[in-house]
Amino acid sequence: MTLADIATRAFSIEDLRRLTKNRLPRALFEFFDGGAEDEVTLRDNIEAFRRVRLAPKTLVDVSSVDVATELVGGPSAMPMAIAPTGAAGFGRHGADIAIARAAVALGIPYTLSTSATTSIEDVARAAPGRLWFQAYILADKEKLASLIDRARAADYEGLMITVDLPVGGKRERDFRNHLSFPIHYTPRNVLDFARSPGWALSMLLKGTPQMVNIRELNRGTLDGKKMLSTAGRNYDPSFNWTDLQRLRDNWPRKLIVKGITRADDAARLVNMGVDALVVSNHGGRQLDGGPATIDALPAVARSVSGRIPVLVDGGVRRGVDIVKACALGAQGVLTGRATLFGALAAGEPGAARALEILKDELTRSMQLCGARTIREIDQGLLFSRAGA
């Protein structure tokens, strides 16, 4: 069966998640799917989207619907871009490029993670399109500056700074599963890996991927006793508003700040001159106990009041979630796991299938809501129990 055949067996993002679960060792699946501590925020991201109800307008001619829009100052085939997801290649070789190519083929922006398993330059060559580079605030400032320089040289349109990770979140599944990157083999995880022969064989034949952009930082092992992940030690917890201003002053292209849930932080970012912000809690992988992002969005959007684009991520699993996000004040969404599951289940055809599913559901939801363009999606589409 080809990857394209596998992809067409999925009719929802949940189908792609199930296909991924069946293909991967438990440790890897739980790394991609799981979150921090009790996973309260992770679950709430999805449940909060489900709690929002729409009030569909009827008797509108919806024979033609246009989902194309402007996103962070450029054209996009739909109000969506790809969120950065590190370590994707550990789930399937070439997953970064698979997602990037599917995104560029559709015509939406793609964000490459600092912790990607493909280099900044290789993605730019394989997927020429609207590319953003996500930078973690590394403790090694020279390394961080060189990554940003490389993104500039490779023509990335935007720099996305993730600010919700001064230290690594506590992801207990990874401790229990003995999972760290690079992968260190222990009796427990080898047994788990052996139960997924397809994945194990590809790792044996093609070699274990590496976080190539930060290869030299990534030495060491996960220290379960101290509950520290290797990656967690690479970040700079002292990074603050002054440091961000310096970054702003030195990066002339689009600067996007990701990881905001507070209205006052958002207002301050607008005054600082950032070009866009992402309401995000890192897909529930950092602070467990923060708000669902769709719940945090309205206050942030009110505070920004249209001065810069506000994006939101966390829990987008259906096209209708994009309608809800836009109705609540976002210019668009980012998808992390939805497109990641596509690529992990079935490579580039799988990533393309994830996008096709979300675009189809978005189009259909807009038709069912009487919205013909993205501009027509506004607060008026939100159902209010008070009947307002």
Ligand SMILES: Cc1cc2nc3c(=O)[nH]c(=O)nc-3n(C[C@H](O)[C@H](O)[C@H](O)COP(=O)(O)O)c2cc1C
């Ligand atoms: C496996 C995985 C790896 C991630 N890696 C990064 C990363 O390297 N940088 C970053 O800013 N966010 C990272 N995130 C967070 C995503 O960018 C995004 O905020 C989150 O996945 C959105 O939630 P969703 O998965 O429900 O769509 C990662 C998320 C996952 C699931």
